[in-house]
Amino acid sequence: xxNRRNFLTGVGAIAGAVGAASVSKVAMxxxxxxxVQTKPDTAGPLAPPTGRPYNPVVTLNGWTAPWRMKDxxxxxxxxxEPVVRxxxxxxxxxxxxxxxxxxxxxxxxxxxxxxxxxxTNKLPEHTSIxxxxxxxxxxxxxxxxxxxxxxxxxxxxxxxxxxxxxGTFMYHPHGDEMVxxxxxxxxxxxxxxxxxxPLIDEVDRDFVFLLNAYDIEPGAYTPKIMTMTDFNIWTFxxxxxxxxxxMNVRHGDKVRIRVGNLxxxxxxxxxxxxxxxxxxTDGGPTPRSTRWHEVTTxxxxxQMRQIEFLADEEGDWAFHCHKSHHTMGAMGHDVPTMIGVDxxxxxxxxxxxxPDYMVMGERGMADMGEMxxxxxxxxxxxxxxxGPFGGLEMGGMFTTVKVRRGQKRGDYADPGxxxxxxxxxxxxxxxxxxxxxxxxxxxxxxxxxxxxAPAAKDVEVRVRKPASGHGSH
Ligand SMILES: [Cu+2]
Numbered sequence: 001x002x003n004r005r006n007f008l009t010g011v012g013a014i015a016g017a018v019g020a021a022s023v024s025k026v027a028m029x030x031x032x033x034x035x036v037q038t039k040p041d042t043a044g045p046l047a048p049p050t051g052r053p054y055n056p057v058v059t060l061n062g063w064t065a066p067w068r069m070k071d072x073x074x075x076x077x078x079x080x081e082p083v084v085r086x087x088x089x090x091x092x093x094x095x096x097x098x099x100x101x102x103x104x105x106x107x108x109x110x111x112x113x114x115x116x117x118x119x120t121n122k123l124p125e126h127t128s129i130x131x132x133x134x135x136x137x138x139x140x141x142x143x144x145x146x147x148x149x150x151x152x153x154x155x156x157x158x159x160x161x162x163x164x165x166x167g168t169f170m171y172h173p174h175g176d177e178m179v180x181x182x183x184x185x186x187x188x189x190x191x192x193x194x195x196x197x198p199l200i201d202e203v204d205r206d207f208v209f210l211l212n213a214y215d216i217e218p219g220a221y222t223p224k225i226m227t228m229t230d231f232n233i234w235t236f237x238x239x240x241x242x243x244x245x246x247m248n249v250r251h252g253d254k255v256r257i258r259v260g261n262l263x264x265x266x267x268x269x270x271x272x273x274x275x276x277x278x279x280x281t282d283g284g285p286t287p288r289s290t291r292w293h294e295v296t297t298x299x300x301x302x303q304m305r306q307i308e309f310l311a312d313e314e315g316d317w318a319f320h321c322h323k324s325h326h327t328m329g330a331m332g333h334d335v336p337t338m339i340g341v342d343x344x345x346x347x348x349x350x351x352x353x354x355p356d357y358m359v360m361g362e363r364g365m366a367d368m369g370e371m372x373x374x375x376x377x378x379x380x381x382x383x384x385x386x387g388p389f390g391g392l393e394m395g396g397m398f399t400t401v402k403v404r405r406g407q408k409r410g411d412y413a414d415p416g417x418x419x420x421x422x423x424x425x426x427x428x429x430x431x432x433x434x435x436x437x438x439x440x441x442x443x444x445x446x447x448x449x450x451x452x453a454p455a456a457k458d459v460e461v462r463v464r465k466p467a468s469g470h471g472s473h
Contacts, residue, residue, distance in 0.1 A: 031118050031156065032068040034077040036100035040086045040238075042245040044412055052110045054192035055202065057258070058412060060209040060247070060399070061239045062188070065105035073114045073160075076107060078129070080151075080173075080185065081122040087235065088243030091378060093214065094221045095184035095238065096123060102184030102238045103210050104171070111166040111194040117159045119151060123180075126150035129159065130174035131189065132260075133282040133304070136161035144175030151175075166193040166200060167284045168258045168304045170210065179225045184238050186210055186262045199285035203308065204253035204409070209237045211299065211321070211397065213263035221378060229264060234326040234396035241327070241398040242385030247319070248414055249311045250407040257319075260304040267326065267397065269305070270296040273317040274401075276309035296322055311403045316387075316418040321397035328395045388417040 037043070043063035045056035050069040057064070068075045083097040098104025109115050121127050128150050130142035140161045144150035151157045169189035173180040188208045193200050213231035214223040223233075236244050249255050256279070261267055275293035280286055282304040299305050320327050385392040392398075404415045 031120075032070075032075045032077045034079045034099055034120070035066050035105070036079075037063050037105065038100050040101070040243070042412070045410075046108070048108075051113065052194060054108070054110055055206060056108060057106065057190050057206040057208045059106045059188060059237070060207060060245050061237045061243070062101065062103060062209070063105050064108050065099070070116075073116050074109055075116045075118070077118040077120070078104060078187075079120045079122055080127050080129075083184070085184065085238050086243070087233065087238060088240045091240070091243075092221065093184075093216060093223065093233075093238070095214075095223070096180060097184050097238075098187055102186070103212070104185075104187035106188040106190065106208060107171070108190045108192065109163045110192050111163060113163045113191075115159075115161060115163055118156055119159065120156040121151040121153055124153060126152050126175055127173045127180060127185070128157075128175040129171050131159070131161075131169065131171055132302070133167065133169040134161065134189075135164040142174050144173075146174075163191040165284055166191045166197060168208070168260070168280055168282060168306050170260045170262060170282075170304065172262055178228075181212075181262060182214070182223055182225045182227065184212065184214070184223075186212065188258075188260065190258070197285070199279075199288065201254065201279070201308065203256040205247070205249045205311075206256045206258070207247050208258040209260075211236065211259060211261040211263050211267050212238055213265070214238075219377060231264065234263075234321065234328075236397055236399060240396050241392070241394045244399040246316075246400045246402045246414055248402045248404070248407060248412055250409060250411075251311065251314055251403050251405040253311045253403075254308065255311050255401070256306055256308045258304065258306040259299055261299040261301055264301060266298050266300045268296050268298045268322040269307075269319070270322040271307070271309070271317065271319050271401065273313045273315060273403075274309045274311065276307040278305050279308045280304075280306035311401065314403050314405060314418065315420070317401045317403065319399055319401050320394070326396050327398045 040061050042058065042061050045058050046064040046066065047056060048054060050067075051074060065076050065078070078098045080096065080098055081100075083095050083100055083102055084092055085095045085097065085102045086092050095102040107115075107117075117129070119127075119129050126144065128142045128144040128148060131140070139147050140159050141147045142159065148157070167190075169191065170186060171189055172186040188210060190206075190208060212235050214233040214235065215227035215231045216223050216233050233240060239245075247255070247257070258280075259269060260282070272295075275295055276297075277291040277293055278286060278297055279291065297305050297307060385394055385398075402415055402418065404418075407415060
């Protein structure tokens with residue numbers, strides 16, 4: 001077990017809290033001890049100590065729940081509880097999650113396993129867990145009020161079913177769902193195939209994470225729970241760049257990345273430098289005839305996609321949501337477009353009155369990533385993270401796939417920034433700049449009028465950056 005794992009066995013005294021549900025006599029026996037993770041680090045793969053073998057996944061800034069084997073049944077214990085999640089260094093959020101973290105631990109089982117999950121509710125309100133995508137008895141589906149009574153605070157329920165089909169799944173509450181998912185309650189579930197599967201290839205690396213979003217005001221610690229679309233913190237597994245771990249692989253590795261979307265909008269996920277195929281959805285593996293190469297795949301709300309590619313180009317390759325405002329951090333929505341506006345005079349006057357005054361975005365917004373504007377405590381910088389060449393100007397759903405020849409098989413350690421071979425980095429041109437030829441000899445800054453046409457009144461259009469009121473992300 002990786003030494004980065006820091007398991008505390010905090011919640012010991014809940015035996016006897018078994019509540020209303022009585023699934024079987026076995027289920028009424030002592031509960032397995034819940035395992036709690038207090039750090040947001042990426043834990044190494046958890047090789048299965050019992051049960052059938054499989055190639056474990058690695059959860060970005062997360063971990064896999066250990067289990068107890070009891071009479072041939074894999075028993076897990078999830079504790080729904082308030083947690084403190086470090087979203088990035090210097091930025092903590094008060095969320096709800098499972099076993100010390102949001103998202104909760106990844107559950108890994110094998111096709112055909114009988115699984116029993118004890119769910120203890122330590123939240124101030126009722127909850128339930130829905131096992132998204134699973135084939136199971138209706139009464140185990142976890143929809144509060146529809147298929148079971150909700151789990152009241154202090155109570156423990158038992159879910160039990162056979163993991164019937166291999167694939168990529170999620171779990172989340174189905175009781176006060178909008179609030180509880182806005183607070184971070186969710187987790188990943190992987191059912192590995194029990195043997196060779198015609199549509200599931202063996203891979204060298206298998207990463208998983210969830211897309212989620214929060215509305216946390218600068219300086220606040222707790223997400224706003226009534227937000228429907230206007231979220232401002234865009235996360236992989238409740239982490240924002242530069243807090244998101246890189247995916248470190250060996251040159252030549254076959255890599256699988258499984259992504260589930262439990263935010264309230266779609267995310268076109270984009271990989272640099274390689275083409276991938278979508279090999280599975282929450283419905284299972286895709287038929288080979290449906291797979292084509294692409295570099296971006298859109299993941300709608302409530303969907304999962306698993307992508308696969310051969311990591312055969314060395315370097316630090318960006319992997320991010322292609323909605324550009326989803327790779328940025330908490331920002332006010334009322335920043336006007338100031339590009340091209342010279343307000344030095346005004347700024348000077350204001351700064352005599354307000355010493356810290358800064359004008360936002362006079363030359364674009366790139367300056368804002370590095371500027372020393374005072375921020376409230378516990379606020380994510382809007383665009384943070386430094387690379388080997390300077391600021392990355394990314395603050396949300398962004399990470400890298402680091403492909404290295406020197407990476408050992410099975411080694412997930414961060415190799416640091418890529419050292420580019422000499423002569424392979426874009427460089428500044430040092431020669432003289434010729435005047436660009438412009439149609440009709442129009443002066444720079446003016447739109448050329450149609451060739452030959454009499455000079456009509458020029459129409460100038462200015463592009464306005466989306467400011468307030470972009471409610472439909
Ligand atoms: Cu996005």
